[in-house]
Amino acid sequence: MRTPSRPFLSGLPALVFAASLTGLPASAQDAPLTPLTSDQVAARIRVGPYEIPDLPLRTNLNYAASAADVEPFGGVKPHKEHFLVQMEYTGPGRAIPEPDEVETVKIGFLGPIEPTVSVATGGGSHNEETLGKMMLKGAQLAIDQANAAGGYRARNIPFELVVRNDNALWGASGNEIIRMAYDDKVWAILGSIDGANTHIAIRVALKAEIPWMTSGDLDPTYIETNIPWVFRCIGDDRQQNYLILDYLFRKHDYRRIAIIRASSRYGRFGVREIRDGCRRLGRPVLVEMAYKGGITDFSMQLDRIAEVDPEVVIHWGNGPDAARILNAMRARGMNQLFIASDRAVSDEFVRIAGPNAEGVLCGYPWNPESASPRLEAFREAFQARYQASPETYAAHAYDGMNLLIWAIQHAGLNRARIRDMLAYRTDAWPGVTGDIPLSAALDDAGEVFLAVREAGHWTFHSREDLGIPRGEVIERMRTERQSAMK
Amino acid sequence: MKTNHLLLFCLAAGCGGLLLAEDATVPAAPDPGRPFVYRQWDHFSTANGLPNDHIFAVKVHGPKVWVGTEDGLACLDKRTGEWQSWGEKDGLPWRVVSSIDVNPKTGEVWLGLFGGGLARFSAGRFDHYHQLNSGLVNDVVYGVAVEHDNVWAATTAGASRYDTIGDKWSIYTEQNAPMEEIWNYGVCYNDGLVYLGVWGSGVLEFDIATEQWKDYLDPDREMEIDLYRDDGIIHVITTGVSYIEKALWVSTYFGVCRYDGRHWRGWYARESGLPSDFNNAVKGRSAQEAWYCTDKGVGALMDFDTDTWVTYTTDGVNHTGQAVIQRGEQVLATVDTGYNLSHNYALAVDFDGNDVWIGTSKGLCRGVGAGYYPRLQTPPSTTDPAGP
Secondary structure (H helix, E strand, O other): OOOOOOOOOOOOOOEEEEOOOOOOOOOOOOOOOOOOOHHHHHHHOOOOOOOOOOOOEEEEOOHHHOOHHHOOOOOOOOOEEOOOEOOOOOOOHHHOOOOOOOOOEEEEEEEOOOOOOOHHHOOOOOOOHHHHHHHHHHHHHHHHHHHHOOEEOOOOEOEEEEEEEOOOHHHHHHHHHHHHHHHHOOOOEEEOOOHHHHHHHHHHHHHHOOOEEEOOOOOHHHOOOOOOOEEEOOOOHHHHHHHHHHHHHHHOOOOOEEEEEEOOHHHHHHOHHHHHHHHHOOOOOOEEEEEOOOOOOOHHHHHHHHHOOOOEEEEEOOHHHHHHHHHHHHHOOOOOEEEEOHHHOOHHHHHHHHHHHOOOEEEEOOOOOOOOHHHHHHHHHHHHHHOOOOOHHHHHHHHHHHHHHHHHHHHOOOHHHHHHHHHOOOOOEEEOOEEEOEOOOOOEOOOOEEEEEEOOEEEEEOHHHHOOOOOOOOOOOHHHOOOOOO | OEEEEEEEEEEEOOEEEEEEEEEEEEOOOOOOOEEOOOOEEEEEOHHHOOOOOOEEEEEEEOOEEEEEEOOEEEEEEOOOOEEEEEOHHHOOOOOOEEEEEEOOOOOOEEEEEEOOEEEEEEOOEEEEEOOOOOOOOOOEEEEEEEEOOEEEEEEOOEEEEEEOOOOEEEEEOOOOOOOOOOEEEEEEEEOOEEEEEEEOOEEEEEEOOOOEEEEEOOOOOOOOEEOOOOOOOOOOEEEEEEEEOOEEEEEEEOEEEEEOOOOEEEEOHHHOOOOOOOEEEEEEOOOOOEEEEEOOEEEEEEEOOOOEEEEEEEEOOOOEEEEEEEEOOEEEEEEEOOOOOOOOOEEEEEEEOOEEEEEEOOEEEEEEOOOOOOOEEOOOOOOOOOOO
16 A cells, blocks of 8 residues: 655656545646655565555646646636646556566567658658667667666666568558567557657557657657556656747737648647737737648648738748748748758758858757766767767667666566666756656656757757746646636 | 425415524435346356457357457457467458357358458458458458448448449548548447447447438537536547447547437546546447446446446456446445456456346456346345345
8 A cells, every 4th residue: 555645756847746546646746756766666566466566646836847828728717737747557567477588578669761651641651760870879879888888777687679670551550559569579569750750659559558658759648648657768848848938929929920831740739829829928820821731832831821921931841842832932032030850950951051040949858968968979979870870869879778778687587577667766857968858757857948040050949048938837737726827 | 304494485474584494304315226247257268268368359149249359359249158269270261259240030140350451251261351352441451340241341441341242342531421531440330320439539320221421520629628527529539439229339538428319418537437538448228228348347338318327347356346337427336246248358248138248358248137137226225235
């Protein structure tokens, strides 16, 4: 049995921990709690098939650090609010015996490493293989380093990466997870990038009971599924959207916003909080135009956008698309501020956009210019291994894979306990992409940034760097507020 | 009888005025009665002949109980009490059986295979349908349902309908059905209507006669909140559907709900007998009764009209269990049932006359319904708080 309250420390300002069997959140008045070491967590998750670990659950008082004025239906106290209390795994999996012998410790990788045919794109590829290959390199480097350090529990049992391509055709990613879970018998999986495919994959992970870490899917709804087996180690599009909104409206006073986006799930869900936030802040998006992947003529979309005379054009899609749209805009004399998603921060975007790239602003999930020894060491190792510089997808995959390896080293070869190590970790993971604190929804609650193309270079800025005000974030559950806003 | 504070307006002879009467005695609302509580449970595991204890599906058909596990198919012949099982070595096309239905006309057993497509088991032979040899839209099958001579499969990338007479397949995705997402999770058929529980797209209704679709989505369209109670389907991430006596029962990972064609009613654990908001499956027994399988036990709504629940939870360590009788949030009684559910992580349920079968992630169990009665019965003046 859990005790009703135990000392614990979250290390996160918006995080407290509840220890209730009912799953009810702790009140804001709860005393700070004492942290547990990894060994303490590892000891407590060794329970029988009918028991649940005696460990407290994360509780947030505000979902995703949302400012009150961009919360949905802000004028109404909702009947129920989700994602504020950490999901539990209550099944018998922790009692499954570890195998007596293994030759390798397998970890799965699902990513778009080959061009794939997709119905959703009208038969074309999602064009995400460039990202997927970098993701694979980052993951493989983490595996290599763990093996160089002695492998699984320093027994010279190597970690092995089981690599599967993420094919978007007819939900094939689901089949790949089945093979990894039941045939390859991997202990955890890292993947993927495409939001729809990852949704398919995590439903399989839930039934097969296997931990899932994404380092490349920024779809906010990925984590909004209440699956206790999924984690994310990268700042999502919701957080990037919030920062862009604050930049546009709280720092500046832009009023006329237009959106152009890919018709994929990445584009559709990537701008959702921008679109909703604009409306909630009283400056609704003037027009939102979607385009099919692979097209190069954006005249129709830009004609419509030009008609509404926006001050800002926001793009969500792949980097090359962003560059071509930007070039087409500038060619027709549209000199609006151009904001794009993080995928525009790429060599290909700069190559295609040329001088038009100057002044472009992008949301970005981390600060690659951080003066971090961890990041510097990673850069050097990556350069030595691949003769290339790491980017977002490589760096986050490296962090995600290291998190999985850390969990396996402490939990042993048991999927439920590996899941527990991640879920009950009390402090932020010290990643090369920055500290990665998990929210109650097991999402990366760390800081996101803005990338600005200045004088031929990308520069990366925090909210603090740019003096971007934040809307009031009320640290009280909406269902417990006296009124909608307080 | 109970005592209340009442404010009475009294027009007394010669003095019109206000009389405050305290502790006036008024009749209490009559007790509508108590539900049946399952107190006798049988348990089945690998020790009894199941191929695996992780139970994904259970389907009762006549004297047979078909069980889908994470490593094989099993069948109990209730007449003899004998178990038979099939694995891949016996011709089962894939080891993980996630859903089962039986064609009442032919007795053919249809198996949804988790990553292995669809299988028909008939006369000792397995026929295998998958993405590469049929119109099955995806091999990850979560749900299967027989509708007349057709078999529906809810897959992770759309739904398929197989006409077993004409040997024709129809595929339903976002291209030809109102699926905002194509991640089908559950399917059921009854009374001319097919219902699909679609992860991220609520519930879809397919009218067999008209071949028209209707969708049921969360009206607030937000993932992180439920804006108003009872305003529609409780959440778009649905896991199970069951339609009976013109009542649609829906399970989600965010609570559960019921629709009678006009009104929605939703429940969360905090306000009902649901042990948890994380619901893996649902099965309706009538328009009044439905059983919800959660990760923390089973919540049985025994009488919709009075919101009367029985919540079964088990203590597997000590082999004990209890049933809590609840009306809305109010606990009426707690009954010691002995060891009831095999495990609190419940994944599947089916009814067998008065009995109920529940598949869990560690074993299968049967609640023996000797003396079962639907809805409620007025408790006799006994000392048993659980009623009859």
